[in-house]
Amino acid sequence: MILVNPVVDILLISGLAAVIVPLLGGLVRAEKRFLGIVGVLAYIALLAYLLQPDVWGSIHRYEPFQGLFSSSLTLDGFSKFFILVFSILAIPVYLHSIDYMARDRNLVLYYTLTGIMMFGLIGLSMADDLFTFFVFWEAMAISSYVLVGFRYHLDEPVEAAVKYLVMSGVASLLMLYGISIIYGLVGSLRISAVVAYLQGGVTGQAIYPVLLAATLLFIGFGVKAAYFPFWTWLPDAHPAAPSPISALLSGIVIKAGIVGLAKFALPFIDLLDEVFYPILVIVTVVTITLANLMALMQSDVKRLLAYSSIANIGFVLIGYVSALYGAGVVGLAAAFSHVLSHALGKGLAFLAVGGILYVLHSRAIVDLEGFGKRYPGLSIALMIALLSLSGLPPLPGFWSKWLLILSAWEAGEYLIAGVGVFNSVLAAIYYLWLFQRIFFSEPRIESRVEVPGYLLTSLTILIFIMVAIGIYPELMYSYAFEAAKALAPLLATP
Amino acid sequence: MIMESLLFTSVALVAIGLYMVSTKKNLMKIVIGLEILATGVNLSFIAMGYIRTGGLTDPLPQAIVVTAIVLDGVLVGVALALTLVVFRRFKTLDVDKLRNLRW
Known part of the structure; x- marks a missing residue:
């Protein structure tokens, strides 16, 4: 069953998991911990939707705001694989939160932020141009800063969140700087246009801006994926978060850097x-x-x-x-x-x-x-x-x-x-x-x-x-x- | 002329932002550094749009910059909220005084 377009439907399902929580949170007076069920149901629905033959079988494209943003999202084998990985881990994490977070306050905020983080991850794995990627990336990153510092009545999460926010914030901005240079060179942010530009051969002076852009992307993805020498925030941030969030951060949020590296930086590194x-x-x-x-x-x-x-x-x-x-x-x-x-x-x-x-x-x-x-x-x-x-x-x-x-x-x-x-x-x-x-x-x-x-x-x-x-x-x-x-x-x- | 000055200003702003984030000890100044860095990046998009079309006619960088400003607003909002929590807990904004903050 396809409602609008598989890409839109997938974003809708994972977005609803975030949006419904504050609405339900207003209705449910006691036992707010059971709001986690919303996430479990949403990601089971997402898996069931994704594995339908007519969704899984072919490549789907969606291009909103034609001409203006040149934004485009693609559901191909790559994004299907990553959505599968993300959803499979999201279901047990939501289930685990129901018991683990039972004694915490602000549970509505917790489930909303987790939902936004998952929405960002699912969106960025489908993004086909650098700017759409960046928007979903920031949605994922900013909610993860808050989730690391979620237990702000303790010392460790606050310190870790500050460290994570400053390092990762700078990295995201440097990545955006790299994206602006790529726009200046290519005139479009579509990955197909960028690859065509790179495979057309870059010679002479033009190699230096390409090198700068590639380095900035490498740093931007590197801080999130936490490879050497950009890892220093990770050993503080991941243990400080609540355990289900540690599982999400270590399991899939650092893989966002790997997704970006694979889709957007490998063509540059290849050249x-x-x-x-x-x-x-x-x-x-x-x-x-x-x-x-x-x-x-x-x-x-x-x-x-x-x-x-x-x-x-x-x-x-x-x-x-x-x-x-x-x-x-x-x-x-x-x-x-x-x-x-x-x-x-x-x-x-x-x-x-x-x-x-x-x-x-x-x-x-x-x-x-x-x-x-x-x-x-x-x-x-x-x-x-x-x-x-x-x-x-x-x-x-x-x-x-x-x-x-x-x-x-x-x-x-x-x-x-x-x-x-x-x-x-x-x-x-x-x-x-x-x-x-x-x-x-x-x-x-x-x-x-x-x-x-x-x-x-x-x-x-x-x-x-x-x-x-x-x-x-x-x-x-x-x-x-x-x-x-x-x-x-x-x-x-x- | 306007092209060079736009590009030069954006590079300078990015450099100032990076310098502030990496050397300042006061958390408030670090957040200001982040904001300067963001401004430099946005200006770079405008400059690139100017270079490509010789005027401010390409809608792509304009749309991107408007969206990026919103995202920066959210980032700085979260950063300021965290700064407030840090000040309430530790009664200081000096990042060296925080136990684990070594970068």
Whole structure:
């Protein structure tokens, strides 16, 4: 069933999830926490809508304000894949919030902002020109600043939100500056026009503004995706947010930078590969290695997971490097399947840690010792997430890392492939060490709080999806390859 | 002439904004720096539109700048609200005095 146009319908469904909440919030007097159900229903509806044969089967376009904004949105394999990833994580996050946020105030604001953030993410994955992308990007970014500082009666969230806002705000503005230079060069912000301009050959003096624009885009996406050296806000902001929001931030909001990098920056990097090849390789290697070493030293479990998110962004970059320098579509598909497997794994890890916070009120790894004996449900969820993140078969993390390293090897990037293998082992060490302390130590803290039902349901959904992908990796690969094929025309090397 | 001065002003504003954000210690001044940076970026769009058509006739940059001003307004609104919360909690606006704020 298509109402107007699939693009409009998808924006309408996810927009309604944000808009209805304040209206319902005025009507519902008690138990405002159940407003989370609105989000759950909306994203189930969105998934059902997206997987209809006539929506999934073909490419849809929508161009509002013709001539004026030259704004355009496309629903192709790439955006379908990312909308799928975003919606799959949104459902358990909303369910988890019902229990986790039950004791907080301003729940109407919380669900509205979460809805706007998801709306921005879904819109920017469909944006086909840089300015539409920027508008959705800001909708997503500004609501995420407020959500990081949501518990403003505590010290840590306020500080983290200030740091996040200043760094990310500057980055967004620098990105817009880059977009203005691209407009000056091309005269249009459509990605097809930009690619045509770049593939037409840029020579002589014109190379310098193109280089400047590419650098500004690289910085703008880099701060959001948090690769080296722009990651400094992430280890503060992600742990400070409420746990369901940490799951969204680490799982999919940092992937917004990856979406932008893939769709809008890769054509530039492809053209300027003599300049960007060393930068990209250094960024990838340093991001993975340094973030993993920092994660080894953490004593706070949410901070550890935040550093591991940075390391995983480095893994996604491996896919981009190999896509640009030989592997083509396979590299992109590897990067995208890692986006999916990391979103599921890190989402589950943060939601499980949220459950632990709910019953223990402590984030210190020391306090988690022996936790597995008291709360087997939460611990099994955390265990599955950690095993997937450390890349043990047969979970999604293994399949995506395997394809990543394979694609780097095929592209002849032996250094990058070696770094990937080394860091998989390094990451496995700290995940398994955490795992061992949780399950095989004597309990330190006695807790009598029971784990609430919606929270456990949200974990169960994610575990089920992860095991399903682990057993049939074809599910993940086929969608990721479709997404990569949609981007192939942007690259000069097929 | 007008083209060069527009471009030069926008580059200067962006540089001033970046300088303020990276060196100032007072949170209020950092927010002002963000706003100057935003103004420079918007002026750059107008300048680019002028370069392309030799006049202010292209609607695309005008439409973009109007939208970007709204987005900057929202950004600065959130930044000022956070500044207020910081001042109420810590009784200072000095970012060095905040425990975790190291960049």
